[in-house]
Amino acid sequence: MNSGPIKIIFTGDLCPHNRIEELVLKSDYKSVINDFEDVLKGNDLIVTDLECPLTTRKNGRKKTGPHQKADPGCIGLLKFLNIRLAALANNHIMDFGAEGAIETMKLCHDNGIDTVGAGKDINDARIPFIFDISDKKVAIINMAEHEFLSCPDNTFQANPLNPVNAFYDISDAKEKYDYVIVFAHGGNEFYHLPSPRIKSLYRFFIDVGADAVISHHTHCFSGYEVYKGNPVFYGLGNFIYDWPGRFNSNWNKGYIVRLFLEDKISFEIIPLKQGNELPGVFHMSERERAEFFKDIEHRNNIIADDTILEKEFEKYTKKITPMYDAYIEPYFGKIYTALRLRGFLPNLMTRKKRLLLLNLLRCEAHREVLIRILKKYE
Numbered sequence: 001m002n003s004g005p006i007k008i009i010f011t012g013d014l015c016p017h018n019r020i021e022e023l024v025l026k027s028d029y030k031s032v033i034n035d036f037e038d039v040l041k042g043n044d045l046i047v048t049d050l051e052c053p054l055t056t057r058k059n060g061r062k063k064t065g066p067h068q069k070a071d072p073g074c075i076g077l078l079k080f081l082n083i084r085l086a087a088l089a090n091n092h093i094m095d096f097g098a099e100g101a102i103e104t105m106k107l108c109h110d111n112g113i114d115t116v117g118a119g120k121d122i123n124d125a126r127i128p129f130i131f132d133i134s135d136k137k138v139a140i141i142n143m144a145e146h147e148f149l150s151c152p153d154n155t156f157q158a159n160p161l162n163p164v165n166a167f168y169d170i171s172d173a174k175e176k177y178d179y180v181i182v183f184a185h186g187g188n189e190f191y192h193l194p195s196p197r198i199k200s201l202y203r204f205f206i207d208v209g210a211d212a213v214i215s216h217h218t219h220c221f222s223g224y225e226v227y228k229g230n231p232v233f234y235g236l237g238n239f240i241y242d243w244p245g246r247f248n249s250n251w252n253k254g255y256i257v258r259l260f261l262e263d264k265i266s267f268e269i270i271p272l273k274q275g276n277e278l279p280g281v282f283h284m285s286e287r288e289r290a291e292f293f294k295d296i297e298h299r300n301n302i303i304a305d306d307t308i309l310e311k312e313f314e315k316y317t318k319k320i321t322p323m324y325d326a327y328i329e330p331y332f333g334k335i336y337t338a339l340r341l342r343g344f345l346p347n348l349m350t351r352k353k354r355l356l357l358l359n360l361l362r363c364e365a366h367r368e369v370l371i372r373i374l375k376k377y378e
Contacts, residue, residue, distance in 0.1 A: 013238030019279035089117030096203035098156035117142030144185035174209030223299030
């Protein structure tokens with residue numbers, strides 16, 4: 001039995017492909033974890049977001065965006081890192097269909113690694129992972145924003161972030177268990193702050209019983225707050241996600257959170273860098289750490305002020321307007337978009353059509369029908 005607090009580590013996105021996959025398949029785990037190995041020792045539980053299936057399947061499912069996967073042999077890395085729980089509710093676990101996700105789950109279970117956030121149906125995917133230690137029970141609930149979370153025939157799926165389901169799951173877990181932690185995959189990619197909606201939603205999770213909320217997915221680190229005595233982390237950034245071409249960018253900066261569960265929850269933030277000229281994860285230098293915590297403090301100050309947070313999100317939406325304009329125009333592809341932006345092709349989405357689209361998306365009843373109609377193209 002532990003005499004001290006329960007110590008649980010949460011990491012951001014783990015996708016062991018590219019150079020990491022090459023190292024792992026040579027069993028060169030030390031070159032993946034480098035000087036960061038000390039962080040992963042002496043913990044009661046380590047939880048990671050496994051951002052891709054570990055599968056041999058070659059054919060990806062119909063979707064937009066990249067298809068991510070890694071060789072099943074990469075399970076050896078998870079074992080080396082002492083990861084005990086792989087969270088599967090994310091926008092890539094279904095990239096190779098139900099078969100890829102099921103293969104990944106079986107591989108984890110066969111190697112002593114539990115999974116959470118995915119299952120044969122919605123009820124199965126919603127089941128929390130229960131960690132029983134020192135006469136205490138910790139419930140970990142894993143969910144993700146709606147982005148290709150189910151296979152086309154709905155025989156397998158990840159747990160969608162549905163506020164109504166989340167209310168019941170969190171409040172039910174709070175009645176049964178000593179601690180409830182929400183591990184959520186959501187937010188705007190490459191944006192270093194939560195949207196006002198995300199801040200309100202994650203605070204709601206605390207209101208209905210969560211003891212901590214920890215978010216990932218955005219591929220850049222965000223700030224955090226302590227709300228009603230409970231920590232809310234709005235973005236861990238990547239943990240191990242090798243992507244040559246993104247050297248020395250925000251993609252390669254992140255942090256892990258170590259929670260200490262006692263009468264009151266406390267935490268430790270450990271910054272990291274990964275995937276630069278050398279593959280793998282490393283501690284930041286003292287200079288890098290000082291810059292990191294300065295950035296965190298700045299982001300925390302924005303998160304604390306709803307007016308400033310709204311202004312920052314408005315600036316962000318203006319910045320990415322051209323990208324979303326390209327999404328909704330009938331033209332699709334880089335060449336057509338470039339020609340349209342240079343005036344060689346007309347804008348086909350009229351103001352009236354854009355207002356119609358706004359109404360279809362903003363109204364829950366219209367959106368529900370629209371989603372069902374479009375799902376047939378998966």
